Amino acid sequence: MENFREFSGSKSLNKTLAILSSFDDQTPIQRTSDIAARLDMNMSTVSRHLNTLLDWGFLDRDEDTGYYYPGVAIVALAGRALQNNDVYRHAFPEVQRLSYRHNVHGHMGVAQKDKIVHLISSCHESSMDLLIPMGYKHPMHCSAMGRVFLAYLSPIEAQQILKSNTLLKYAHHTKVDICDINQELIRTRQQGYCLLVNELAEGIGSIAAPVFNRNREVVAAISVSASARSLADPAREQVLAQAVKAAASRVSSKLGFYPR
Numbered sequence: 001m002e003n004f005r006e007f008s009g010s011k012s013l014n015k016t017l018a019i020l021s022s023f024d025d026q027t028p029i030q031r032t033s034d035i036a037a038r039l040d041m042n043m044s045t046v047s048r049h050l051n052t053l054l055d056w057g058f059l060d061r062d063e064d065t066g067y068y069y070p071g072v073a074i075v076a077l078a079g080r081a082l083q084n085n086d087v088y089r090h091a092f093p094e095v096q097r098l099s100y101r102h103n104v105h106g107h108m109g110v111a112q113k114d115k116i117v118h119l120i121s122s123c124h125e126s127s128m129d130l131l132i133p134m135g136y137k138h139p140m141h142c143s144a145m146g147r148v149f150l151a152y153l154s155p156i157e158a159q160q161i162l163k164s165n166t167l168l169k170y171a172h173h174t175k176v177d178i179c180d181i182n183q184e185l186i187r188t189r190q191q192g193y194c195l196l197v198n199e200l201a202e203g204i205g206s207i208a209a210p211v212f213n214r215n216r217e218v219v220a221a222i223s224v225s226a227s228a229r230s231l232a233d234p235a236r237e238q239v240l241a242q243a244v245k246a247a248a249s250r251v252s253s254k255l256g257f258y259p260r
Contacts, residue, residue: 015041016049020058025137029067078134087211087220088119090254094247095222096122102243104224107132108211109145114161116146116221141167141181142174144196144208145221150181151188152210152218158185173198193241197228205231207240209248214256222248 018039023030027038036046050068053059057073082088091108099106099122108120115137140146140161150158159178167176175181188194197205208223224240231237 012049015039015045016052019046019049020053023059023068023070029062029069031066031068035068082119085119086255087251090251091211091220091222091247092120094251095120098122098222098224098243098247099124102224102240104226104240105132107145107206107208107223107225108220109138109223110220111140111146111149111218112137114140114165116140116143116149119220138200139165139168139170141165141176142170142196142199144194144200144206145223147181147184147188147194147196148208148210148221148223149218151185151194170200171198171202175199191241193245195231195237195241197231203228207231207237207244209241209245210252211248212252212255212257216257219255220251222251 019035019041022035022038027034030038032043032046032050035041035050036043039046050059050061053071054061054068057071059068060071061068087110088108095106095108098104103124105124106120106122107118109116109118111117116139118132118136118138119134121132121134121136138146140150150161153161162178162181167178167181168174169176175184184194184196193207193209195205195207200206204225205228206223206225208221210218211220211222213219222244224244226236226240231240
């Protein structure tokens with residue numbers, strides 16, 4: 001959970017943004033008292049800011065239960081942001097093509113601090129169970145896209161992220177030892193993609209590759225998800241790995257990246 005208490009003594013705008021940001025994957029709906037306790041704010045202060053967010057359409061309220069939840073104005077704002085996002089624009093058809101050609105679930109995500117935020121999620125008709133909504137966050141240490149980002153950051157930056165966070169186990173095989181993760185980061189750079197199986201969720205595996213900009217920085221990652229049983233087949237792994245790497249390379253090229 002992110003630390004929101006640092007905002008509790010700040011100015012009005014920071015308080016409003018802290019309240020809005022408190023709606024996350026773990027708490028998609030909240031009451032006034034929930035938010036006040038989480039942010040260590042006065043109930044009347046929270047109520048005042050909630051009313052402002054309601055007026056602007058950034059939050060909605062269930063009148064029967066008193067729970068607040070994100071409003072459609074956020075979706076509209078996100079849509080306008082993505083319209084001007086070159087990575088999103090170039091990656092969208094590539095991710096869709098991956099999911100339909102290979103009968104997998106395709107993703108594109110970007111980094112936000114120590115998390116990966118999903119911006120694109122595309123599924124084949126037979127893979128609806130793997131659908132991940134836009135905006136959903138995964139930890140870097142045990143997600144394929146997250147490990148891609150860590151692998152191509154400077155060693156100092158990657159270790160700061162790993163050492164400054166509690167590395168939780170999400171499945172039986174989740175790697176939480178930093179030495180083990182570092183070995184995976186080395187392997188990722190060597191082969192140009194990350195294979196991760198039974199770490200973020202039982203029975204699920206993913207393959208991810210980096211997207212670079214003209215400055216040779218990783219700005220996104222493209223991945224596919226399939227059953228762990230499917231990815232246990234070396235031939236299937238290679239087919240998907242090459243497809244993901246090729247898709248990421250095409251997006252990188254459109255962003256001005258060229259290999260040395």
